[in-house]
Amino acid sequence: MADSTTDDEPIVQIRNLAFSWSDTSANVLDVDELILNKGERVFLRGASGSGKTTLLNLIAAVLQVRTGSIIVDGVDTAKLPSHKRDRFRADTIGFIFQQFNLLPFLSVVENVSLPCRFSAVRKQRALTHSGSINTECKRLLEAMQLPVDTMLKTSVTQLSVGQQQRVAVARALIGSPALIIADEPTSALDTDTRGAFIKLLFAEAEAAGSSLLFVSHDDSLAMHFDRTIELANINKASVVQSQRLSSC
């Protein structure tokens, strides 16, 4: 396993974070410290309803931090006005969902290039890398070992789940965002393809220089990662809110 280079400054730095859905309800998250170093590949393990998705939404600055601080890529997102937060997220974070990552009405290449529509920074990086967005998309798709030439003509809905997830990785990677957040990206894949998927994800995240936060409840994947964080161990909030289970 190639060890990634670690800078002094962490990519994600969480301190004294507490989060509840309202002032009166109990905390969902209560985390003293969570640090992800640059280039690190971290496996965040947590059962359903343990506050995983809430934590991801906080890191992505979708949810507003009220108590404590989260610094992502050197920026305290809580201090940014909302439109700057949105821009920051578009520039800095690549997302991979559990499934249904792709817009069915766009072509494969259009899906991959989607972040470049919203982030000038990532568009510029993609252009610097390959000269054109289209070429960069194809390069990433090829890197994800997808049959680019045949796929360009097919609708994304005709792709297999595994192929769809790999297209999603290509999309998360385009324009080399500093951080990739993958929310159970392998749960829809069968065991055989999981390992291959993770290897591809690692290789390309490294090539792009992106750190990786990989969230799952599947212990068997932990061995691939630099480090495993057990959410239950760092989250002191005891109350598990069952109604928030709906998300995954």
Place this chain on the structure above:
Amino acid sequence: MLTLAWRSLCNRWGTVLLATLAVAMSVSLILTVEKIRREARDSFAQTVSGTDLIVGARSGSVQLLLYSVFRIGNATNNITWETTEEIKQRDAVKWVIPISLGDSHRGYRVVGTTQDMFTHFRYGRDQALKIDSGREFEDVFDAVVGSEVAAALGYSIGQAIVIGHGTGAVSLIEHDERPFRISGILAPTGTPVDKSVHVSLEGIEAMHVDWRSGSRASDGPTVESIRAMDLTPRAVTALMVGLNSRAAVFREQRSINTYQQEPLLAILPAVALQELWNLLSVAEKALFFISISVVGAGIVNLVSVLLASLGERRREMAILRATGARPIHVFTLLGLESTGLTIVGVASGLLLHYIILLTSGWWISKEYGLAIPVELPEAQDIRILAGVLLAGVIAGLIPALTAYRTSLSDGMTQRL
């Protein structure tokens, strides 16, 4: 953003097409109703044109208009033939069309008149009555029927008809021993003329020879003996008067209204028609209100389709948000969609309106004698179109705002 909105729309074209069609249909409905309403109003105002005065026994102006022009209701009194002759002789008067009412044929009014009806009567934009087939009445027992009478009763030239006394649909007393013969059928006019049976004034007299106070006196004289009689009418119901100069209209009106020999009333048809139309304006407003409601329903439908689709599109929104779309992007996406659909709906509604006019205008003209000219939209139409557009865009903000809010709270989360 535009391409995204467009591609997303294409993905849901079925429901979206139907919703847009609903808007288009409601827009074309309101435009067409408005058009017909305007044309009907114009046509109504021109039920009589070119006639400067209508003269009848003294009563109300609307009543006089109703029985003389629309053949609704009855005259309270008649005008003597001497007075008719006197008015005809006046210097200012160019022509007089006498009208004698009071009889009917199977529910249609019989109008006793003279040849002047065919030469001087005008309706619409200076249109004279046109004989569709046959000829004007010449003989005492000739009748010229309106287009609707001919169509409804299946009459043809030469057919004998019996004219009843009184004006009910079923006449108990009929002048059956003196049948009339159809000499001509008029072309449709879209006026009450279509529902009238025209005979000569002599014909009316002939019908009533030997009748006293509404009942028949024993065996009447034969047709031959009637022809030999002096059939000069004793009285008529109303007169349509054309003047040499329109400038004289008020003077003549006053002169007739203050006529010493008998109490008369002269009205200006245009003014009286306007008064009558104002009475009908409630129906007009109701029609407009219904059209507005249909447009409202179309817009509500469009918005509800868009709102309903939001549920299915939460995933789409989450993906867009995850790839960097800001809530304002989501708002713009939805706003573009509803605005675009409203524009397309309004535009195709306008198109549909013209298609309707072009395809069914001739039919309306043929059936109802109402000419619907195909013209560019009037100021009123443009106001309606702008109003619908505005309403659609404003209503379209509802789904856009909803999507904006859900995308804020859902964030990256794929809530399904």
